[in-house]
Amino acid sequence: MSTVKIPPVLRSYTGGEKEVDAEGANVGDVLRSVATQHPDTQSQLFAETGELNRYVNVYLNDEDVRVLEGLDTPVGGRDTVVILPAMAGGS
Amino acid sequence: MPSAAELMRKVKEQVRQVDPTEVHDAVENGNGNRPVLIDVREQTEFEDGHIPGAASVPRGFLESRIEGSVPDRSQPVVLYCASGNRSAYAARTLSEELGYEDVRSMTGGITLWKDRGFDVEVPRALTTEQRSRYSRHLLLPEIGIEGQLKLLDAKVLLLGAGGLGSPTALYLAAAGVGTLGIVDDDEVDVSNLQRQVIHTTDRVGDSKVDSAEVSVHAINPGVEVVKYETRLDASNIMEIIEGYDVIVDGVDNFPTRYLLNDATVRLQIPVVSASILGFDGQISVFKPYDGPCYRCLYPTPPPAELAPSCGANGVLGVLPGTMGLLQATEVVKLVVSTGEPLIGRLLLYDALATSFTELKVRRDPDCPICSRDPGDISAEEMGVFPDYEAFCAAAG
Numbered sequence: 313m314s315t316v317k318i319p320p321v322l323r324s325y326t327g328g329e330k331e332v333d334a335e336g337a338n339v340g341d342v343l344r345s346v347a348t349q350h351p352d353t354q355s356q357l358f359a360e361t362g363e364l365n366r367y368v369n370v371y372l373n374d375e376d377v378r379v380l381e382g383l384d385t386p387v388g389g390r391d392t393v394v395i396l397p398a399m400a401g402g403s
Numbered sequence: 404m405p406s407a408a409e410l411m412r413k414v415k416e417q418v419r420q421v422d423p424t425e426v427h428d429a430v431e432n433g434n435g436n437r438p439v440l441i442d443v444r445e446q447t448e449f450e451d452g453h454i455p456g457a458a459s460v461p462r463g464f465l466e467s468r469i470e471g472s473v474p475d476r477s478q479p480v481v482l483y484c485a486s487g488n489r490s491a492y493a494a495r496t497l498s499e500e501l502g503y504e505d506v507r508s509m510t511g512g513i514t515l516w517k518d519r520g521f522d523v524e525v526p527r528a529l530t531t532e533q534r535s536r537y538s539r540h541l542l543l544p545e546i547g548i549e550g551q552l553k554l555l556d557a558k559v560l561l562l563g564a565g566g567l568g569s570p571t572a573l574y575l576a577a578a579g580v581g582t583l584g585i586v587d588d589d590e591v592d593v594s595n596l597q598r599q600v601i602h603t604t605d606r607v608g609d610s611k612v613d614s615a616e617v618s619v620h621a622i623n624p625g626v627e628v629v630k631y632e633t634r635l636d637a638s639n640i641m642e643i644i645e646g647y648d649v650i651v652d653g654v655d656n657f658p659t660r661y662l663l664n665d666a667t668v669r670l671q672i673p674v675v676s677a678s679i680l681g682f683d684g685q686i687s688v689f690k691p692y693d694g695p696c697y698r699c700l701y702p703t704p705p706p707a708e709l710a711p712s713c714g715a716n717g718v719l720g721v722l723p724g725t726m727g728l729l730q731a732t733e734v735v736k737l738v739v740s741t742g743e744p745l746i747g748r749l750l751l752y753d754a755l756a757t758s759f760t761e762l763k764v765r766r767d768p769d770c771p772i773c774s775r776d777p778g779d780i781s782a783e784e785m786g787v788f789p790d791y792e793a794f795c796a797a798a799g
Contacts, residue, residue: 320683367705398701399678
């Protein structure tokens with residue numbers, strides 16, 4: 313079971329949860345498990361093609377999965393997956 | 404009891420001494436074993452002229468400050484003073500009481516050094532008021548007089564005198580940043596005062612740049628404030644940002660962040676960027692060509708419904724203080740060239756949990772902006788991103 317950190321802008325889709333536990337052997341499976349548990353996150357995370365949306369960054373621990381193997385990056389049980397959309401608030 | 408002269412002679416017999424010519428050769432043609440030069444005279448004597456590259460550790464502060472300049476006790480050290488007497492006493496202290504292994508006192512001091520025709524550096528001096536005002540910086544070896552002079556010469560541009568810009572401006576003014584540019588077209592509203600601490604209740608209705616200037620000058624009248632009562636856009640960005648050493652980004656919308664990124668990559672100006680929402684903040688430093696740019700981190704902005712502003716969603720009033728002061732700290736580090744700036748790293752702060760998460764940010768070899776030479780980035784493509792029109796229409 314991996315821990316997925318949910319960013320502030322997505323928490324309204326996870327019932328306010330900041331962290332979601334999810335099963336999966338790779339990053340894609342883990343994120344699909346999040347989408348299964350919280351269906352409203354599906355369209356925020358994934359494009360209709362099943363690819364990750366370009367504006368959503370995903371990190372396995374502290375590394376961007378784009379420089380690893382993307383959605384195919386293997387995930388261990390003690391790993392943390394961080395979902396990170398851009399934020400622009402400043403005032 | 405020995406006389407002062409006898410004691411001096413005895414100390415000089417105990418310590419190793421070195422001729423100025425030998426020191427000059429070692430410093431000029433220094434190989435790996437170049438000695439650290441320490442001037443043990445009083446600060447005011449140091450400021451009247453010292454050997455280039457020497458650090459000032461007055462003899463009265465020798466024991467407490469030497470580790471700041473020479474942390475490694477095996478490193479070769481040459482001490483000098485005016486004529487070679489004070490440095491001999493200091494050399495005895497370093498080798499016999501503090502365990503420094505390779506300490507020498509320069510014979511004849513800086514007087515003989517000058518007689519031999521070697522260079523002396525006369526540093527720009529701080530005024531008496533500045534020495535007092537910045538004394539806690541001057542005590543830090545990482546800043547010192549050189550770092551403080553860099554701060555006094557620095558030009559820092561703040562985008563917005565709002566939540567993030569308020570604490571940043573106050574502390575950068577206090578730190579002695581010489582020129583603070585402030586871009587903001589807004590007026591102070593009473594709803595700003597919960598977090599925008601540069602403004603005050605009696606200045607509600609005033610322009611934010613004017614209000615910020617009053618607070619900056621109240622803290623430090625020596626800071627030059629350059630006010631830009633406007634919104635940053637494609638028509639004015641190059642004119643406004645050119646000539647600044649560091650830009651502090653706290654803007655509240657994506658189109659301006661992309662525009663700023665592209666313009667700063669073109670002009671190679673580092674940006675200390677932060678954003679806040681609710682109880683969460685993030686910060687990174689984008690230093691063009693040394694690390695990733697904003698587009699490497701966020702190739703495209705989120706759709707408008709995932710890009711709320713603080714106005715619509717609320718923000719803990721203290722949060723921009725925390726994030727703004729992290730920004731101010733990064734600015735000082737960049738200006739002084741010390742420490743490890745937050746380049747290639749994104750720091751997330753969760754105020755409710757009191758937890759920090761650090762993520763790596765890589766340069767994108769295919770980045771549409773920073774993978775190219777700065778001169779090749781045209782005015783037409785700056786600030787443009789996929790679906791720009793739709794994004795701006797949706798954002799209203």
